[in-house]
Amino acid sequence: MYKLIKPLLFQFDPEKAHGMTIDALKTIQKYPKLLPVIKQLFHYENDLLNQDIKGITFSNPIGLAAGFDKSCEVPKALEKAGFGSIELGGITPKPQPGNPKPRVYRLVEDHALINRMGFNNLGMNKALSNLRKYSYQIPVGLNIGVNKATPYASRYEDYIKVIDTFKNDVSFFTVNISSPNTENLQSFHDKDEFSQLCEAIQAYKDRANLNVPIFIKLTSDLSLDGLQRMLSPITQTFDGIILANTTQKREGLHSYNREESGGLSGKPLFERNLELISYAYQQTSGQFLIIGTGGIFNAEDAIKMMRHGASLVQVYSALVFEGPGLTQKLNKQLVRYLQSNGYNNVKDIIGLDVK
Template sequence: MYKAIVRPIFFLFDPEKIHYFTFSLIKTMSRVPFVTSIFRSLYKVKDKRLERNLFGLKFENPVGLAAGFDKNAVLYNELANFGFGFIEIGTVTPKGQAGNPKKRLFRLKDDKGIINRMGFNNDGIAAAIENLKQNKGKVIVGGNLGKNTTTTPENYTQDYCEVFTALHPYVDYFVLNVSCPNVGSHAKLNDKDYLVELISACQKLNEKEAKQKPILLKIAPDLNQIQLDEIIELVKETKIDGVIASNTSTNREGLKASKERLAEIGNGGLSGQPIKAQSTAVIKYLAEKSKKAFPIIGVGGIHSAEDALEKIDAGADLVQIYTGFIYEGPSLIKKINKAILQKG
């Protein structure tokens, strides 16, 4: 029904406007008695064999929602009813910010992809915390951390640490988002020496807490082998808990969309089917070269159960969807979990 009726109607409208309309729709529907039970019965797969224990957390199943969908932690309780094993909120920055000028979200329908240059638009820490206080404990919640666009390079670490400390009581794990192509001056964020400094600063704050939370690093799919070797060294050196591979891509090769259309869209991070192979190759390289020394969450171009199994076979311990959720609908979560069970 989603692909036959809902998606064609949604795709008639501006992607960003329909995103917020969908939020309102799910919120409203979830207030109706029995609707959440219907969602759970339709989409949730409950089976002990799906459980995964990673970095001290027990995931009900290995299928998560990637950051960027629920930036301000507005809908995670309702989204949990669609069968996700975990939901990552954010990217959260210290202060609220409008992000880049609109129009900044574009569908590539023929490619089953999306280009975005949102620019970390979010309402800031305080708003996220207010929403996270409503957590009903239905699902593991991760916090994706970023810096404000106006922050100068010498204060990047301070921004991440501020969000880390404030969100610590409210999320189950953290992700340092250093690979988004849509924020200014992010070159420093890909420098290995700086990453050691950033990770160490967050780990020191973590050690002061009564209960320590896992910290992961989200990397770009565009890294070459030398850069990926540096990531492996970085994980070994800092003992960070894991890696999310991968973020959106700046690569535009092999797209069905015309050069004119791409020029009209302009800059932004590409997600969805076009980056599937690129993301899987990064996962495979990290897993094989490190001899599976650390957990990997695989994300990028998962539009089917087969796509998810491909990521898992490449070395991913968990997977996340976002663009696939928009194109394929909530049944995708159930299909992936069922396929994992069938594979055994």
């Protein structure tokens, strides 16, 4: 089906095509009778894929990565699309329009995207009221960013405002310090800035008695030394790490529009992110939760990422190129792989390829 729709969608500017997809999902949400149809088409269940992580049940390890539903507009439709979890956002405290358009590019030859959205979203209050229209049967997480207009010295407070607003409504939070499209956001990877952020989050957690896990999402452009330096504060403050967000590097690309500025996602990210994941797994002796993302296009990729240390994985770009049937395909092939190799649960393969 997607093979028929894709050439049509690819006629449009990528953000326009995305908007059309969101509109279609809104229509599905409006007619609750359509939701079971979507579930029938895309959902796949098997006990082999079940994991309990941080007190949350993930019915499969394939999650939707942040950025697809920036303002929590279509979570109920996405819940039925076969994911084991969905991460909504990035949300900022105040609404903001993001960068000027065009700001998303398809790099067709490279199976990649470049985006410089700049945290366009309707703000936390509207996003919360959107989210509260429904209840959810899968874990729903929230990705958090910083408003462009927030003064440099108080940027970490934006994360805390959003966490405080959503603390009773989501299964997990992701503190996103890795978007390349908000000036200076990535300076949170620097030692002093990161210490200040960790202290502020820890103080909030203690004050609010928070019992929702908080993950941190790092950039793909972090060196292994940089990751090594961050791991100790991360394991003390956060409940998991997402490796990794997009890259600003452009090596080895072929598409004509490869020099557009912004974050590159999709296939070219895969090997680099794999390296970060296995390094983090090795350095934490497999004792710290890692969620893998970046360039997963098929079950082999998902399996490889898990064997390199990811307990869960997330996809975005492949959905654009492969369509919504991807989740079911990945989950079915994952089960076939587990069965044919005699594994009792998907957790049995985590970290197997890390020395």
